[in-house]
Amino acid sequence: MKVLIVGAGKLGYKLAQHMILEDIDVVLMDNNPKVLERINEHIDVLTLVGDGIDIKMLKELNIKNYDLLVASTNSDESNALICSIGKRLGAKKTIARIRNPKYMEQLDFIKGELGIDLIVNPDLATAQAIEKYLLKSYSFYSNEFASGRVEMLDYNISHHKAFVGKNLSELKDFESLLIAAISRDGAIIIPHGSTVLEDNDIIYIIGDYKDIDKFNSLYNLSKKKKAVDNVMILGGSNIGYYLAERLSKSRVNVRLIEKDKERAQELSDILNNVLIIYGDGTDINLLEEENLDQMDAFIGTTGFDEENLLMALMAKQAGVADCIAKISRENYTKIIDRLDIDVALNPLYITVSNILKNIRGGKVVSVSLLLGGDAEVTELIVGEDSLFLGKSLHSLNLPKGIIIGAIVRKGEVIIPKGDSIIMPKDRIVVFSLTEDLPTLKLFFKAYKGGVLGELWHRTKGARHPFNN
Numbered sequence: 001m002k003v004l005i006v007g008a009g010k011l012g013y014k015l016a017q018h019m020i021l022e023d024i025d026v027v028l029m030d031n032n033p034k035v036l037e038r039i040n041e042h043i044d045v046l047t048l049v050g051d052g053i054d055i056k057m058l059k060e061l062n063i064k065n066y067d068l069l070v071a072s073t074n075s076d077e078s079n080a081l082i083c084s085i086g087k088r089l090g091a092k093k094t095i096a097r098i099r100n101p102k103y104m105e106q107l108d109f110i111k112g113e114l115g116i117d118l119i120v121n122p123d124l125a126t127a128q129a130i131e132k133y134l135l136k137s138y139s140f141y142s143n144e145f146a147s148g149r150v151e152m153l154d155y156n157i158s159h160h161k162a163f164v165g166k167n168l169s170e171l172k173d174f175e176s177l178l179i180a181a182i183s184r185d186g187a188i189i190i191p192h193g194s195t196v197l198e199d200n201d202i203i204y205i206i207g208d209y210k211d212i213d214k215f216n217s218l219y220n221l222s223k224k225k226k227a228v229d230n231v232m233i234l235g236g237s238n239i240g241y242y243l244a245e246r247l248s249k250s251r252v253n254v255r256l257i258e259k260d261k262e263r264a265q266e267l268s269d270i271l272n273n274v275l276i277i278y279g280d281g282t283d284i285n286l287l288e289e290e291n292l293d294q295m296d297a298f299i300g301t302t303g304f305d306e307e308n309l310l311m312a313l314m315a316k317q318a319g320v321a322d323c324i325a326k327i328s329r330e331n332y333t334k335i336i337d338r339l340d341i342d343v344a345l346n347p348l349y350i351t352v353s354n355i356l357k358n359i360r361g362g363k364v365v366s367v368s369l370l371l372g373g374d375a376e377v378t379e380l381i382v383g384e385d386s387l388f389l390g391k392s393l394h395s396l397n398l399p400k401g402i403i404i405g406a407i408v409r410k411g412e413v414i415i416p417k418g419d420s421i422i423m424p425k426d427r428i429v430v431f432s433l434t435e436d437l438p439t440l441k442l443f444f445k446a447y448k449g450g451v452l453g454e455l456w457h458r459t460k461g462a463r464h465p466f467n468n
Contacts, residue, residue, distance in 0.1 A: 001025065001359075002066045004091075006052030006082050007073035008035050010328070011097060011122070014352050014373065015070060016045050021437040027061070052082035055089070064090025068359060071096045076103060080114055087115030095355060099123050099238055118358050122347035125354065127242035129345055130324055134228045134297055135250060143368050144209075145379045146408040146427045152206045152377065154183070158199055160219055169193040173218055177207040178415050180405040180431045181375060186333050188375040190401050190433060200338055204370070206405040206429065208413035228296040228322070229253060234281040234311050235302030236263045239326055239347070241271070243299065248273045255290055257281035282307055284314060297322035305329050312341045330373070349373055375433050377405070384424040394418035401433035 001024045005012045008030035019026045020043060029048045030036055036047040050057045052071060063069065069086040071079035076098045083094035095118040103110060107119055143152045157163040163171065168179055168191055182189040183202035189195070197203070205215065231247055233240045236258030244254045248271065257277045258264040264278040279286045281302070292298070298315035300308030308325035309332070316323045324343045327336070336344045349369040353376070357367040368377045382389070388396060393404055393416055407414040408427040414420065422428065432439075 001068070003027070003068045003070065003359075004029060004061065004063065004066050004086075005070045005072060006030075007071060007079075007097075008032070008039055008047070009072060009074065010348050011072040011351060012070070013039055013043075014348055015072070015355060017043050018352060018356060018373075018434075018437070020045055021434060023438060053078065053085065055085060058086060058089055067092050069094045070355070073097075076100050080110060080116065083116045084114035093117045093359075095120060095358065097122070097351070101238060101241060118355075120351050120354055122351040123238035124242050125350045126239050126326060126345055126347040127246060129350060130239075130243055130299060130343075131246045131250075133324070133343055134231065134247070134252075134322060143377065145377075145406070145429050146413070149209060149408055149411065150206065150379075150406045150413055150429055151209045151212045152180070152204055152405070152429075153212060154202050154204050157197055157201050157203060161199075163197050163201075163203075164199045165196065167194050167196045173215065174205075176211045176415055177205050177215060178405055179203050180206050180377075180403055181370065183370070186335070188370055188433060190375075190403050190431060192400070204431075207415060230295050231255070231297045231299065232257070232287070232290065232292060232295045232315070232320075234298070234300045234308070236260070236267045236276075237301050237303060240299075240301040241267060243301065244271055244274045255295075257286070257290070282311060287311075287314070287318075292320065293318045295320050297324070299324045299326075301326045305332055309339065309341065309344070313339060316340050373434065375431065376437075378430045378432070380428060380430070382422055382424060382426040382428060386422070386424070388422060389424060390421060392419050392421055399436045399439055401436035402439060403431045405429045405431050 003019055003024055004027050005016055006029045008028050012028060012030070016026050016028045016039075027046045027048055028036070028039065029050050029052060031049065031051050033049045036049060039045065040047055052058070052073070063086055069083060069091040071082040071094070073079055073082070079096040079098060083096045087094050094116050096116050098110070098119050099121055104121070104124065110116060111119060144150070145152065168174075179191060181204040182191050182195065182197070183204070184198060205212070207215070230253045233244055233254060233256040236256060240256055240258075244256050247254050255275045255277060256267065256271070257279055258267060259278070259280045261278055264276050267274070268276040277290060281287065292315060295315070298312060298320045300312050302308055305325070305327045308327065312323040312325040323341045324345065325341055327344050327346050328348065352373070353367045353369045360367070370376065404416050406429040407416050407420065407422065409423060
C-alpha cells in the first residue's frame, strides 16, 4: 500500500509512525524543510519538501499509483483542495482533516463535489467521546465493541487496595472477565496470570456488558446517583463549542467560560440554551461565583494542557463528580494516571484511530489507541477463508504483546482461553502493543491470497506462523 501524507504536523507525524510499523510505503510531504529534518531524526520515513496543491509535483510523484492521500495541513481549505486535486489526478482514496464548524453541515456536498472519501474532525470526535462518557451511567471511562455487547473499562486499582500486590490468577470475581492490559507509570503492559498488580495501576477490563455491570455493582464503581444535569466547560475552542451544542440538545444545563471577548460574543450568538460567561476560567473566584461546586461535570477544552489539567484538578477538589481534560502533549501521558481526574482525551489518538480503521478495510470494525499511543485495541470480523480457522489460540503462537480479549459468536460473548477456537464470522477484539503491530498486520491479512497466503506459497510448506 502506498500512502502520501501532506502536512507533517502532529497528525501527519503520528499517522506516518503507525503506518510504517505496518510496512506501509509512506511519503510525508511538507513545505517546511526544518520540520521534516526533525521528523527524519525520529522515524525512518521518506520525506519530501513541497506543496500538496502543486499539480506538477503530484504528477511527478505519480499520485495515480498511490492507494491513499491524506491531507492534514493546518488549513481546512487547503486539505479539501489537495484531496480534490489528488483524486482528479488518480489517487484511489483521499482523506481530509476539516475542523471548522461552518463546514460540518455541508460535509456530504463537500465530499461529493470534491471527491473526498473520508473527512475527519478531531474536535468533533473528541466532543462526541466526552458526551458519550458524561451521558452514560458509569463513572469510569469505557469503550464499546461488537455493537455494545462487549465493553472495556479502565479502572485505577488504588480505589480498591485489595487488588494491590496480587497476581492476576489470584483475583476473585474475574471468571467471566479479562484484564487485557495494564497502564503503569505511563507504559502499557500486556499481562499474564503471574503479573503482579501495583498501586496506581490502571487495569483495562473486557467482558460481556452484563458481566461488566455485575463488576460495577460489586465494586460500587458507579458513583453517579443522578443524571448529569449541570456542566461547566472551560474554553470556547471548537471542542468546547461542539460539546456545548450537543449537551444542550440533550437538555443539559451548560455554562461555558471564554476569556476572549469576541469569541465569547460569537459563541453567545450561535449557541442556544447555553450560558456563555466572559472571563478568565483559571480564576477560582470566578468559578466559585458561577457555582462550580454545584456542577455535575467540569471539562477543560482550552488550547493549553496545563490549564485543562490544573482546573480539572481544582474542580475535583471542589467536589465535582466528573472532571475531564483535553490534552495534546504526549509527554504528559506518564503523569495522567496519577492525577485525580476522571478522563484525559487526546484528539490526535481519536483521529488516528478513525483513519487506521478506515484504511485497514472492511474486516476491521474499530480501532482505539490507548492513551499514549503505545497500544491499540482493534475489533475485526474473521473471514471464512482465514488460514487460522479451527486453530486454538495457544497454537497461534502470538507474541506476548498481542492478546485476544474477546470473541463474539452468534451474539454470545466468549472470554477466550488457550484452547478457544476461532470460527468464521467471529468478531474478535485484539489488544496489541505498538511494537507488535507488524505481527498484528499479519494477523489481519491471514486470508488466502493475502500477505500470509503469499508467504505460505512462497515458502512451499515451511512452518506457518499460525501452525504448531
